[in-house]
Amino acid sequence: MVYLSNYLTPHTDTVGDIELLRSVFRACMGRRVQLLFVAGPAGAEDATDAAEQTGKGIIARAANDLCRYYAAREGVQTKILRVPFLYTASAALEDPFFAPLFDACLTGSVALQGAVDAAFPLLCAEELAVLVRRIFDSWDASFETLDVADTFHHTSGEVGEALKALFPGLAVTYGDSAGYALPASDVVRVRYGWFQRYDLLRDLSTIQARWDTGRAKKVNPLRAAIDRIQLRTLPIKCLETGVAWVLFEVLERLFSQSAQLNVLDYRLLYVVLIGTLYGLDFGLVAALLASVGLAVSYFTQYGYTFQGLFYEPSNWLPFIAYFVVGAVCGYVQLRNSEAIKVERNRNELVRNRNTFLTQLYHDAIEDKRTYKRQIVGRHDSFGKIFAVTQELDVLNPRDIYRKCCELMSEILENDSVAIYHVSGGAFARLVAASPAIAEDATRSFSLEQLAPLLGGGGRSNLWVNRELTPRLPMFGYTIERDGAPAVLISVRRAAQNQMTLYYQNLFRILCGLVESALGRAFDYEAVAQDKRCVDGTCVLKQAAFGQELAAEQALADSKMGSFLLLRVVPGMEPVGELVGAIGSAIRENDAAGLVDGDVLYLLMRQAKACDLPIIRERLSAKQIAVEPVDGEDIVALLQHISYTGDGEGGAA
Known part of the structure; x- marks a missing residue:
C-alpha cells in the first residue's frame, strides 16, 4: 500500500492528512500489509530551529511520528519515503501545481512563497513510481526513513526565471520562506540503484505546451450541454423529473380540448424525454408518474372507477405502453452512453498516443540536430576521444x-x-x-x-x-x-x-x-633499456635521466605529484662501484642517473622534504651520503642536460 501525503505539492493548504493516515493505519492493524508513506520535504527531521519550523513542517513531522508509533506498537510494516515536491510530465494527467500556476501566469503576475534563493526541490512523479516499485521488490520488515536527495538543487528564483521565459512580460514576486532543504543521502542510490534523471527546468516547456494545448481544445456546445445534463447529481435529476412531470400534465390538461393538439400524447413524450436523457431507472420512474397522471385523468375527466379501469383489459394498454417505451428508451440511452464512453476512451488513447509519437518525433529531430552540433565539440564525443x-x-x-x-x-x-x-x-x-x-x-x-x-x-x-x-x-x-x-x-x-x-x-x-x-x-x-642505462646497471644515462627528471618536474608544476632530487656526495668509494650498487638502495619506482660521467643523482618519486631524514637513514645503511638539490639547481641541471646531452641512448 502506498499512502501519498497531502504535502507533496508546493503551496498545499489541504487539511485532515493526519486523521486520514490514522484511519488507514487502524484499518491495517492485524493484517499483513506493507505500507509506504510518501512524505514531502516539509517533514525533514533536521529542521528543528524555531526559524525553520512552520505549521506544515510540524504537521508533516507529526505524521512521521504517527508512522513510527504504529510500526512499533502495532507491528504494521511501514517505511517513510521523503521526496521532493512532485510534478508530472504526463500528457494524460493535469499537474495539480503547475496547471493553476500557469493559469495565474496568464494574468501577467504570479507570486511564489519562497525567497529568491530558497530551495525548491522537485521530482517527476513518473520517476517516483519506478522507485516505489523497486522498494516493494526488495521490501524488508524493518521501519526506516528513506530520503531522496535533491539532485539538481533548483531555487525559487530559477523557477521564476523559467516562467518568465515561457510567459514574456510576466512579473514574478517572491515571498520570505526559506524553503525546504532535503538531507543528502545515498541510501536510495546504493540500495535500489535509482537516480533522478528528469530536470524540471528542461521539462517545464513541455508541460506548459501540453497545458496550452489542452486549454485550447474546442468542445461542441450541444454535446457539452447534454454532458452537463447527464452529469448532474441525483437530487437534481429527481427534481427535474418531477418538474417535467408537472409541466407535461399541465400541457395535457390545456390541450385536451383542442382538436389539433389533442392528437399528441404528452405523457408519452414525457416518458421518452426522461428515459432518453437519464437512462433506464429514470425512464421507468417517468413511466410510473405518467401512469399516475393517466389514471387520475380517467377518474376525474371520464368518470371511471377503479374496478371499471382495472377489470377492462383494453384500459391497460396505455399503461403498458408507457413502461415499455420508458424501458426501451432508457436501455437505448444506457447502451449508447456506454458505447460513447468506450469510444471516447479509445479516442483519448489514440490522441495521447499520437501526441506522444509526435513529441517523440520532434524530440528525435531535435536530438539529431543537437548531436550533430556536439559530435565534435562535446567533451566526451568521438572527436574528443580522437584528441x-x-x-x-x-x-x-x-x-x-x-x-x-x-x-x-x-x-x-x-x-x-x-x-x-x-x-x-x-x-x-x-x-x-x-x-x-x-x-x-x-x-x-x-x-x-x-x-x-x-x-x-x-x-x-x-x-x-x-x-x-x-x-x-x-x-x-x-x-x-x-x-x-x-x-x-x-x-x-x-x-x-x-x-x-x-x-x-x-x-x-x-x-x-x-x-x-x-x-x-x-x-x-x-x-631501449640497454641504450638508456649504463651497462650492467639500472642507472640511467644523462639524456634519459634528463627526460625522467623533466617529466617529474612537469608533474610537480601541475600539482599532480612531488619528488626529491638528491645528489650523491662523493666518498671513499669510486663512482663506478656506487653505480653498480645503487639499484638495491632505492625503490623500484625511483630512478638514478649519471650526469657528466661522474655525478650520480637519485630521483625519489612521490617524496617530500619531510621524508628526507628517512631516505638518508636508509641510504646511510648502504654507505651512501646524499644532499638535496633545490628548485633553482634542478632547473639549471635540466638546462645543462638539454644543452650537452650524452650523444647516446636518448629516449625518443
Whole structure:
C-alpha cells in the first residue's frame, strides 16, 4: 500500500492528512500489509530551529511520528519515503501545481512563497513510481526513513526565471520562506540503484505546451450541454423529473380540448424525454408518474372507477405502453452512453498516443540536430576521444600519467583521479593524482588492501565500489602486463549522477586508451633499456635521466605529484662501484642517473622534504651520503642536460 501525503505539492493548504493516515493505519492493524508513506520535504527531521519550523513542517513531522508509533506498537510494516515536491510530465494527467500556476501566469503576475534563493526541490512523479516499485521488490520488515536527495538543487528564483521565459512580460514576486532543504543521502542510490534523471527546468516547456494545448481544445456546445445534463447529481435529476412531470400534465390538461393538439400524447413524450436523457431507472420512474397522471385523468375527466379501469383489459394498454417505451428508451440511452464512453476512451488513447509519437518525433529531430552540433565539440564525443588518443601518443610513462590525470579530470568532470604503479609485486605506489587530492592521497597500498579491486573487475578490468568499502576508490581500472597488475587508475569519489552505466563506459574507454599508450611506452622502455642505462646497471644515462627528471618536474608544476632530487656526495668509494650498487638502495619506482660521467643523482618519486631524514637513514645503511638539490639547481641541471646531452641512448 502506498499512502501519498497531502504535502507533496508546493503551496498545499489541504487539511485532515493526519486523521486520514490514522484511519488507514487502524484499518491495517492485524493484517499483513506493507505500507509506504510518501512524505514531502516539509517533514525533514533536521529542521528543528524555531526559524525553520512552520505549521506544515510540524504537521508533516507529526505524521512521521504517527508512522513510527504504529510500526512499533502495532507491528504494521511501514517505511517513510521523503521526496521532493512532485510534478508530472504526463500528457494524460493535469499537474495539480503547475496547471493553476500557469493559469495565474496568464494574468501577467504570479507570486511564489519562497525567497529568491530558497530551495525548491522537485521530482517527476513518473520517476517516483519506478522507485516505489523497486522498494516493494526488495521490501524488508524493518521501519526506516528513506530520503531522496535533491539532485539538481533548483531555487525559487530559477523557477521564476523559467516562467518568465515561457510567459514574456510576466512579473514574478517572491515571498520570505526559506524553503525546504532535503538531507543528502545515498541510501536510495546504493540500495535500489535509482537516480533522478528528469530536470524540471528542461521539462517545464513541455508541460506548459501540453497545458496550452489542452486549454485550447474546442468542445461542441450541444454535446457539452447534454454532458452537463447527464452529469448532474441525483437530487437534481429527481427534481427535474418531477418538474417535467408537472409541466407535461399541465400541457395535457390545456390541450385536451383542442382538436389539433389533442392528437399528441404528452405523457408519452414525457416518458421518452426522461428515459432518453437519464437512462433506464429514470425512464421507468417517468413511466410510473405518467401512469399516475393517466389514471387520475380517467377518474376525474371520464368518470371511471377503479374496478371499471382495472377489470377492462383494453384500459391497460396505455399503461403498458408507457413502461415499455420508458424501458426501451432508457436501455437505448444506457447502451449508447456506454458505447460513447468506450469510444471516447479509445479516442483519448489514440490522441495521447499520437501526441506522444509526435513529441517523440520532434524530440528525435531535435536530438539529431543537437548531436550533430556536439559530435565534435562535446567533451566526451568521438572527436574528443580522437584528441585524447593524440595527447597520449608519447613514449614516456610519466608524461602519460600526467596527461591521463588532466584528460580524465576534464572529460569525467571529476577532480579525484589517482594513478598507482605496482612495484615489486607487493605494493601499488602513487605516481600521479589530480591537484585537488594530490596532497592527501594515499601514497602506497599493499596489494592485499587492493584485493577487491584487483580481482573484482572481471574481464573488463573495471571495478565499481558498489558496497562503498572505506578507503577504496569508487572506480578502479587495472592495467595488466604479462598477466600481472602493472598500473591502477582510480577515481576516489564520484557524485550521485556519476554512478551510471554511461559514466562507467566512458571511464572504461578512457582507461583503454591509456592502457594502449602505456603498453607502447613500456615496450619501448624494455627494448631501449640497454641504450638508456649504463651497462650492467639500472642507472640511467644523462639524456634519459634528463627526460625522467623533466617529466617529474612537469608533474610537480601541475600539482599532480612531488619528488626529491638528491645528489650523491662523493666518498671513499669510486663512482663506478656506487653505480653498480645503487639499484638495491632505492625503490623500484625511483630512478638514478649519471650526469657528466661522474655525478650520480637519485630521483625519489612521490617524496617530500619531510621524508628526507628517512631516505638518508636508509641510504646511510648502504654507505651512501646524499644532499638535496633545490628548485633553482634542478632547473639549471635540466638546462645543462638539454644543452650537452650524452650523444647516446636518448629516449625518443
